[in-house]
Amino acid sequence: MTVASRVLSRLLELPPADTHDVIVERDLEVPMPDGVKLLADRYVPRGGDRLPTLLVRSPYGRGSFFGLQFGRLFAERGFQVLIQSVRGTFGSGGRFDPFRDERADGLATLEWMKRQDWFSGEFATLGPSYLGLVQWALARDAGPTLKAMAVHETASQFRGQTYAGGAFSLDTVLSWVHLVRTQEKAGLGGVLARLGAARKLKPLLRHLPLNEVDTLAVGERVAFYQDWLEHDAEGDPWWNPADFSGSVSEVTAPVHLIGGWYDIFLPWQVNDYAALRQAGRTPYLTIGPWTHVAPAGMAVAARESLVWLKAHLKGERHLLREAPVRVFVMGANTWRDFSEWPPPGARPQRWHLQAGRGLSPATPEASEPDRYRYDPADPTPTVGGALLTREAGPRDNHELESRPDILTYTSTPLDKDLEVIGPVRAELFVRSSLAHTDFFARLCDVDGSGKSINICDGLLRLVPGRPAPEPDGTLRVTLELWPTAHRFLAGHRLRLQVSSGAHPRYARNTGSGEPLATAKTLVAADQSVFHDPAHPSALVLPVMG
Known part of the structure; x- marks a missing residue:
């Protein structure tokens, strides 16, 4: 166990680790059908081959905090974890075109996993935001090997959030564009760019026309940002390859949805819950008093995910709470359990x-x-x-x-x-x-x-x-x-x-x-x-x- 994992485990209030001896295999090449290779890191407890695998696909890198949070901490508690950088990010080949390649790349990664000697035949997915969307992208077609999903502060389609109420979510979109365009910059310049993001973007949020703002923010035109500006009409078929909401009702793996009352994706996450319920599933839903990036939300999501994954991959179903819906009632500052959402009564x-x-x-x-x-x-x-x-x-x-x-x-x-x-x-x-x-x-x-x-x-x-x-x-x-x-x-x-x-x-x-x-x-x-x-x-x- 590293010092960092020890500290983060305490901050997240996780149960004790099963082992502190974790092996990390870095930069595994996962081939895609078009010849592109995506890089992945595998975290596994020493001697833990054939343990259930957690698949985490991310545009935010594999090392540093993400590797610690989703790799080492879960490997220390009895899982193999494969963290993969999505297409066009952190050494993975191809071009990063958000959302649109995730179904094909996710399913190709699953087929590669099945061919590995260490794969037990069972896997689950977890993660927030973009790491949640990629779960929905492959979930319907993953087959019986997918045993569980833990989706945090996310939705099965991001178009709704991008044009909430029909208006363009400017602050969120531009902040994210700046993040993904500067996150791989090394050295002091990269650090300063990320630390100074809010100060730099504030005056640009008032600039018109909007199709000039990406260049002002990151020094170049960003193709996907321009696409989002052009394809804002409701029902535009351009968004179809990035919309997985239509397949939510066909997902049979158990799903735990974790969100926040002030999260940018909440209405659409609740829609995903409703689609599962209408299909006869019994998803779990947890909503707390959090924003999208609140540390308190991250902590609860980690604990709830660990319980969910142990229950469905290791048979420890006694860990599950009785009520499938738990929400934090603000004002009263207390948690309440219900049989469904919206609550009866x-x-x-x-x-x-x-x-x-x-x-x-x-x-x-x-x-x-x-x-x-x-x-x-x-x-x-x-x-x-x-x-x-x-x-x-x-x-x-x-x-x-x-x-x-x-x-x-x-x-x-x-x-x-x-x-x-x-x-x-x-x-x-x-x-x-x-x-x-x-x-x-x-x-x-x-x-x-x-x-x-x-x-x-x-x-x-x-x-x-x-x-x-x-x-x-x-x-x-x-x-x-x-x-x-x-x-x-x-x-x-x-x-x-x-x-x-x-x-x-x-x-x-x-x-x-x-x-x-x-x-x-x-x-x-x-x-x-x-x-x-x-x-x-x-x-x-x-x-x-």
Whole structure:
């Protein structure tokens, strides 16, 4: 056991290792059908040939932290681990074209594994984010040798996250482009590039047109970034080779999905869970109060994955918890177990927007709409939420809410605790001066001091004819917010923000209708939000009890 593995094991609160004697075979060449060779490292306890294998495929390298986290720590606990660099990364041949080669390369790697003397005939997959997508890429066609999957903060398709609500996830995409383009740079220059990423990217997030930003960020045009800008239309078949959501229901291996309430992939990960349930499977689901890169989430994922893999590869099923669904209820700061998601017993409760910026279950009275102007030259900023960067998570929105381009609707102080667990949505009746515009809704918990903490949110991009106008010309828009589990304590107030942007989490809507890649013309939008008996705008909450 290395000092690093000892320290990380303690930080992750892992059970004691079975052995400290791990052999590492580096730079194994795995041939692909097109002649390209992908490099892999094999971690195995000494004398542990024919142990079940864990396959980890990654664009982030095989050594350093990833090798420690997914290789040595699991090998010390009774598994062989094969960590492979995906095509075009860290010595593997070919060109890195995210997502699109992962099914073929994953299945070719599996066939290579089957030919190795050390392969026992059983394997499992694990890992977060991109390391999770590659699991879904091969899962359906892996056959009976695939015994389990542990997928963390990921989804079976990344298109949904890339264009959440129909808008381009600018902050996440550009941060990731910079990461994968600088991660292999050696020496001091590479270190400085990675440490200075946030400072360098901040001004570039405001640059237009977007098809110039990759060159400004990393010094060259990035082909896959340009592709994502060009292929933003819903239903574009270009994304089909990178979308594995259609095969989720056909996956028969046991799956444990682990996510976070502020993770960028959460809504689509929950969709994967639902697809498995509808197919008659019994997946496990664990969701905690984490962002995509939170150390606490990484620790729970490591422990839960180890239990899951031991249960399904080593027969230690007594380690499994009884309830397949476990979620952390924020506000109450406690874990709750359920038989399924959404949990039984949650009932939708409508909290209507009211005149005077109120929010209550009462039917709204006759009133004039509230109005604001959204100016893309000064886009409404994002504070916290589901981001890839360190600015993610719960934050105080009080200062943000003072902007004139944000409407807030706030309840009176609650008489008793209100527990909300499940999907959340906002149904708004609106009107805009523009055919191309966005609406953003965010649920916040306001405490007695006035601190307004974001719980969940969602955005919807409107285009001509979608949604179709009501007979009186208003638009009825439904915004699916991130699902959540939160207890609003007695004395706290519920607050709904309504605005038309959250920049740079979402690329601003220029209002011009110009293509995403080349848009430069900025047109301000005059927005109206209705709240009267004919237009009962509401926040719909899944209330327990």
